[in-house]
Amino acid sequence: MDRAExxxxxxxxxxxxxxxxxxxxxxxxxxxxxxxxxxxxxxITFITVIIVAAFLSPLLRSFTMSIKNPDQNAQVDGPxxxxxxxxxxxxGREFDVYQVPFPDGATRELALIRKxxxxxxxxxxxxxxxxxxxxxxxxxxxTPAYAFDPQWHNYADVWxxxxxxxxxxxxxxxxxxxxLGTIVSCTLVAYxxxxxxxPGRNLLFxxxxxxxxxxxxxxxxxxxxxxxxxxxxxxxxxxxxPAFFANAYDVFLLRQYxxxxxxxxxxxxxxxxAGPVRTLVSVLIPQAWPVIIAVSVFxxxxxxxxxxxxxxxxxxxxxxxxxxxxxxxxxxxxxxANPGLIQAGTLMTMVxxxxxxxxxxxxxxxxxxxxxxxx
Amino acid sequence: xxxxxxxxxxxxxxxxxxxxxxxxxxxxxxxxxxLAFTLLPxxxxxIFTFTNIALDQKVPLSFVGLSNYQTLVSDSDxxxxxxxxxxxxxxxxxxxxxxxFGLALLLNSRHLKGSGLFRVLFFMPYVVPFVAGVLIWETxxxxxxxxxxxxxxxIGIAHPxxxxxxxxxxxxxxxxxxxxxxxxxxxxxxxxxxxIPTEYxxxxxxxxxxxxGQLRHVTLPLLSPVIFYTLxxxxxxxxxxxxxxxxxxxxxxxxxxxxxxLNLYIYKNFFTYQNIAYGSTMAWFLFxxxxxxxxxxxxxxxxxxxxxxxx
Numbered sequence: 001m002d003r004a005e006x007x008x009x010x011x012x013x014x015x016x017x018x019x020x021x022x023x024x025x026x027x028x029x030x031x032x033x034x035x036x037x038x039x040x041x042x043x044i045t046f047i048t049v050i051i052v053a054a055f056l057s058p059l060l061r062s063f064t065m066s067i068k069n070p071d072q073n074a075q076v077d078g079p080x081x082x083x084x085x086x087x088x089x090x091x092g093r094e095f096d097v098y099q100v101p102f103p104d105g106a107t108r109e110l111a112l113i114r115k116x117x118x119x120x121x122x123x124x125x126x127x128x129x130x131x132x133x134x135x136x137x138x139x140x141x142x143t144p145a146y147a148f149d150p151q152w153h154n155y156a157d158v159w160x161x162x163x164x165x166x167x168x169x170x171x172x173x174x175x176x177x178x179x180l181g182t183i184v185s186c187t188l189v190a191y192x193x194x195x196x197x198x199p200g201r202n203l204l205f206x207x208x209x210x211x212x213x214x215x216x217x218x219x220x221x222x223x224x225x226x227x228x229x230x231x232x233x234x235x236x237x238x239x240x241x242p243a244f245f246a247n248a249y250d251v252f253l254l255r256q257y258x259x260x261x262x263x264x265x266x267x268x269x270x271x272x273x274a275g276p277v278r279t280l281v282s283v284l285i286p287q288a289w290p291v292i293i294a295v296s297v298f299x300x301x302x303x304x305x306x307x308x309x310x311x312x313x314x315x316x317x318x319x320x321x322x323x324x325x326x327x328x329x330x331x332x333x334x335x336x337a338n339p340g341l342i343q344a345g346t347l348m349t350m351v352x353x354x355x356x357x358x359x360x361x362x363x364x365x366x367x368x369x370x371x372x373x374x375x
Numbered sequence: 376x377x378x379x380x381x382x383x384x385x386x387x388x389x390x391x392x393x394x395x396x397x398x399x400x401x402x403x404x405x406x407x408x409x410l411a412f413t414l415l416p417x418x419x420x421x422i423f424t425f426t427n428i429a430l431d432q433k434v435p436l437s438f439v440g441l442s443n444y445q446t447l448v449s450d451s452d453x454x455x456x457x458x459x460x461x462x463x464x465x466x467x468x469x470x471x472x473x474x475x476f477g478l479a480l481l482l483n484s485r486h487l488k489g490s491g492l493f494r495v496l497f498f499m500p501y502v503v504p505f506v507a508g509v510l511i512w513e514t515x516x517x518x519x520x521x522x523x524x525x526x527x528x529x530i531g532i533a534h535p536x537x538x539x540x541x542x543x544x545x546x547x548x549x550x551x552x553x554x555x556x557x558x559x560x561x562x563x564x565x566x567x568x569x570x571i572p573t574e575y576x577x578x579x580x581x582x583x584x585x586x587x588g589q590l591r592h593v594t595l596p597l598l599s600p601v602i603f604y605t606l607x608x609x610x611x612x613x614x615x616x617x618x619x620x621x622x623x624x625x626x627x628x629x630x631x632x633x634x635x636x637l638n639l640y641i642y643k644n645f646f647t648y649q650n651i652a653y654g655s656t657m658a659w660f661l662f663x664x665x666x667x668x669x670x671x672x673x674x675x676x677x678x679x680x681x682x683x684x685x686x
Contacts, residue, residue: 037486044486051481052496055554061522062511076520189405196398197391208405211413213607213669215615217638218662219412221645221655222419225430245408276397305504308618312646324506328622331510339514346507357502361495364502368559369566 066343067150073339083146087111088125097125098142100135109145110135154344162326162345171322174239174310175303181244182299183292189246190254191280195266205255211248224312234316239309243299250295256370257291258284294367297360301353323349423655430649443656453657456640457664459633464613466546467553471609472602475560480590482561483568494565501558509622512552513539523551539623542633549634552619560605567601568594596681603680607672614665617642637661 065073068082086097088111095111100122102108110122110133120139121132158164193205227238261284269279285292310322321329327349331342357364399406427439447453478497482490500508515521518537527535538548571594579589595602617639620626626643628635638661645654 041486041488044481044484045488048481048487048493052493056496056500057522058511058515058555061515065514078520185404185408188401192398192401196394196401198395198398201398204402204406207409211409213611214413215611215662215665217615217641217658218420219416221651221658222416222423223412224645225419225428225651228430242408242412244404245412246405247408251405276401301502305502305506307504307506307622324504327504327510328506332625342510343514346510350503350507353502353504354499357499358495361498365494365498365562368562 062343062347065339066154066347067152068340069151069154070338070340072149072151079146081148082150084149086145086147088123090123090130095123097145098122098139099145100142102135112139112142115139151340154338154340155348158330158341158345158348161341162330164323164345164348166319167321167323167326170320171304171324174236174322175300177236177240178243178303179296179299181240182247182250183296185244185246186250186254186295187280187285187288187292189251190258191276191284193251194255194258195263196276208248208251212252220312227313233313234320236314236320238313239303239306250298253295253298253367253370254288254291257288261287290363291367291370293360294363297356297364298367300356304353420655420658423652424659426652428651428655430651439652443652446653447656447660452635453637453640453660455632456635456637459635460614460616460637463546463549463616463636464610467550467616468606468609468613470550471553471556471560471613472605474554475557475605476564476598476602478557478561479564479568480594482565494562497561498558500555503555505618506622508555509552509619512555513623516548516551540630542631545630545633549619563601563605564598567598571597599680603672603676607669610668610672611665614638614661614668 064080064082072078072082072084086109087094088097089095090111090113095113097109097111099107100110108124110124112120113123113132114121116139118138119134119136121134123130123132193201193208223238224233227233232238265283265287266279269283274282304322305324306322307324307328310325311328314321314325315329318326327342327345330345424443425438425440426436427434428436481487482494482497484490487493503511515523516538518524518535518540521538523538524535536544538544538551575593575597576589579593584592615638617626617636620628620634620636620639621642624634626639628639637657641654641657641661644650644657
């Protein structure tokens with residue numbers, strides 16, 4: 001293959017090749033092909049835009065629900081955005097506002113003051129003199145005028161009702177302490193697997209990988225049993241302590257990365273008299289920071305989103321639960337009452353993981369790639 | 376080539392012993408964790424299956440032989456919940472494996488402009504807390520004003536299903552709820568696609584292969600390890616599925632028991648009925664099923680998973 005290419009280029013003098021290429025660029029066949037390419041690009045990009053819009057449309061749905069009150073949410077075929085029927089106070093009483101068509105073709109928004117069968121009396125809210133306008137026609141045929149009426153207070157309400165600051169503190173504290181434990185323990189273990197030979201190393205590493213595929217159901221029952229016997233249920237300990245004993249995913253990720261760092265650097269440090277710990281801290285960790293960031297973000301997001309462990313270990317003590325558990329119990333308790341509050345709470349729960357992801361998305365995706373492709 | 380015979384066991388030098396010592400020290404956290412949080416609990420679960428252990432031990436603790444297993448064999452709810460899990464798996468597993476693959480092919484297309492932005496957008500919901508995702512998709516699937524049914528009505532389906540309250544449609548409904556997790560698999564497939572040398576495609580084109588031919592003879596074989604990995608993890612995941620119904624309807628199994636998944640039934644036995652012994656028995660049952668299917672997949676791997684380095 002390589003040789004064939006070399007032959008072609010040596011046979012054709014550079015000048016002629018240049019001329020050939022220029023001719024190809026401007027030739028009618030090429031123009032047709034690039035036009036076809038442009039059409040293809042447009043079609044495929046357009047289709048992808050549609051798919052991604054559909055894929056993310058639930059976010060829009062959730063957002064529009066989150067700024068509506070129960071009445072606005074209950075309207076079937078109601079408007080997308082929160083609108084409320086407009087009203088106007090006239091002589092101390094509230095009157096509904098309608099869109100009133102006039103014979104000259106104009107439509108005015110008027111408050112219906114006196115209802116009549118064939119003619120009704122209106123007043124124009126914009127008219128300071130508030131003179132009554134008589135309109136001929138059946139008022140029942142008129143469409144009511146809507147005013148944009150977003151319920152931003154839903155966010156403040158749910159903040160109060162689920163005690164968001166408390167849940168936020170719990171979630172953050174558990175995520176940060178767990179992340180610290182994960183980074184320290186997984187870095188040590190990955191270093192052990194990447195740089196030292198010891199009997200049974202390969203077998204042990206296969207065991208590490210095997211635990212990725214282990215269904216957690218088979219270990220949770222005795223874990224819960226023991227944790228409840230030693231009084232850890234209702235505390236953060238069952239969520240925090242295991243993080244300090246490494247996990248298969250992150251060990252694998254860190255090990256794969258450490259293997260790509262040339263050994264010569266460790267050896268140079270060793271010659272300078274650095275012990276294994278010093279080599280790790282001053283040679284390897286400074287070079288492994290991209291994967292350490294990836295592992296941190298992984299664990300933060302994982303811990304933030306974890307539902308089952310906080311549910312079973314913390315539910316007995318509502319002051320200690322995390323955002324997802326608080327959100328689930330909030331929605332379970334009042335799903336029929338106010339969907340707007342539930343959606344506001346939902347969006348408030350996902351803001352931080354999404355922001356973290358958008359900031360660190362490069363590290364994040366690279367981490368997934370290493371675990372998925374290299375296995 | 377001359378055959379060099381090495382002594383079977385070289386006396387290990389002091390240097391090697393020091394190295395081994397340090398290696399074991401560094402992996403100690405994992406070893407302790409593996410013993411404490413995997414091996415011992417697994418063994419304990421197994422031993423529990425032969426006892427009458429309960430969270431609140433009312434009758435004296437004793438060995439009961441195989442009676443938990445006998446209960447399991449005649450427990451129609453357990454078999455029913457296994458049926459629920461398998462029915463859902465047959466629908467969800469192919470979608471969870473193939474949809475990210477299709478999306479990765481689309482995102483990898485050289486005709487797509489701005490693929491980096493699309494990648495971020497498709498991946499973003501992957502980090503949305505799962506509870507939040509369930510609560511959002513629940514409103515999307517609302518039969519009266521959910522956007523899925525609104526869309527179906529627009530394209531002419533007058534009576535779209537009541538997804539989450541219909542014993543048949545609840546499974547596709549649950550698949551919808553899971554679709555936001557597609558990003559993880561897509562990124563893995565994408566990386567696999569980027570790793571395929573373009574020479575292979577050039578060679579296939581020269582041999583007259585069109586898009587379908589290249590997909591069939593270049594992309595699929597070279598991506599088969601990634602497909603295999605996604606499939607195995609997908610099997611483990613789908614057999615343990617239960618959290619979404621737990622959030623949707625507090626684990627009641629509604630509608631009509633169609634969401635009483637095996638794992639949900641296990642946790643109900645454990646947490647609601649506090650029956651550790653029977654919960655453990657079913658946990659092992661689930662573990663053995665998972666292991667059997669996983670091993671069977673590894674057995675078939677030799678026939679269809681292609682590792683470029685081998686042979």
